[in-house]
Amino acid sequence: MIAVGVELLNKRDGDALLLLLDGSTDWIRIAGLVADIEKPVIVAVDDPADLEGAAEAGLVPLALNKEKAPVLERLQEALLEAAADEVIRPNGDVVAVYSGFQQGRLDSISYLQLDERMRRFTSRDLQQIESSVPLKTIKAVVDLAVDIGREGREGKAVGTLFVVGDTRKVMEHASDSGVDPYRGYNKSFRYLLDPKVQEDAKEIAQLDGAFIVSADGYIERSRQMLEVSHDDLKMTKGLGSRHWAAAAITLKTKAVSVVVSQSTGTVRLYQNGFLILQIVPTNKAIKWQEFSFEPPQAGGDD
Numbered sequence: 001m002i003a004v005g006v007e008l009l010n011k012r013d014g015d016a017l018l019l020l021l022d023g024s025t026d027w028i029r030i031a032g033l034v035a036d037i038e039k040p041v042i043v044a045v046d047d048p049a050d051l052e053g054a055a056e057a058g059l060v061p062l063a064l065n066k067e068k069a070p071v072l073e074r075l076q077e078a079l080l081e082a083a084a085d086e087v088i089r090p091n092g093d094v095v096a097v098y099s100g101f102q103q104g105r106l107d108s109i110s111y112l113q114l115d116e117r118m119r120r121f122t123s124r125d126l127q128q129i130e131s132s133v134p135l136k137t138i139k140a141v142v143d144l145a146v147d148i149g150r151e152g153r154e155g156k157a158v159g160t161l162f163v164v165g166d167t168r169k170v171m172e173h174a175s176d177s178g179v180d181p182y183r184g185y186n187k188s189f190r191y192l193l194d195p196k197v198q199e200d201a202k203e204i205a206q207l208d209g210a211f212i213v214s215a216d217g218y219i220e221r222s223r224q225m226l227e228v229s230h231d232d233l234k235m236t237k238g239l240g241s242r243h244w245a246a247a248a249i250t251l252k253t254k255a256v257s258v259v260v261s262q263s264t265g266t267v268r269l270y271q272n273g274f275l276i277l278q279i280v281p282t283n284k285a286i287k288w289q290e291f292s293f294e295p296p297q298a299g300g301d302d
């Protein structure tokens, strides 16, 4: 199967060969099988310990930590990580060899043409913004924002805005747009890293205005209108007032803004007035063909 993968890669002039494996193997032997390729050969397994020796053999090791996940999810994760590591171009072509039907046996080959819009935030992206807000809080807010962008509420698309960190300064630029359901509530009902609080926040996100969140993850206010001038900003055309406000508040304060577009579900993160991250909901980022495989009927007429 690996030899056929190599042949396909060479014929189609693809960007990389991806071997999705169920565990460690003889890396030297694999390196021998792929010696004819000048492109990267990525070996992806779940447990990082299983990758020992892979890099020395000239392969690109990738740990997935997705042991129980279905094969397509593991493949997707491998591609996203490889793109994030810049081993493959986000719109490159990859030949993947993997166990599609039987664990432990390489029985499937796919030629994958990646989607240019493939973009997912990684911990590495987030570290860039950690300076003003702890990674833990940013990650929770971004995850929640991505959920809101992807799921909406009761079939309707929802857009919203979270302004995180530098709370006191942010509040100087904010005013109530309606009754704020969080005001006066005990801290335990406002801790955004708590899944129950996240579910409540999804409801409130349907209402106008922004959430103001402290650097340690507590919702301090919701339904806030931000009043900030946009004079010093350069923004992509087509973005509306919520996005302008999101960017502008990060120019006036040390806060980070996370905004969900109601029209597209895209999540954008601003810091110092700049767009730092743009996350298209992942289920829209790559269009996978479902496998349609029907095993032959046992005891049939043939």
Ligand SMILES: Nc1ncnc2c1ncn2[C@@H]1O[C@H](COP(=O)(O)OP(=O)(O)OP(=O)(O)O)[C@@H](O)[C@H]1O
Pocket (backbone or CB within 6 Å): 159, 160, 161, 207, 208, 209, 210, 224, 225, 226, 227, 239, 240, 241, 242, 243, 244, 245, 260, 261, 262, 263, 264
């Ligand atoms: N200055 C602001 N502060 C807080 N929220 C705002 C502000 N301006 C707009 N919003 C919120 O954004 C909502 C939609 O505004 P608008 O359509 O201009 O935003 P947008 O940036 O185009 O976002 P979307 O992509 O979601 O349509 C408003 O109903 C309001 O809830």
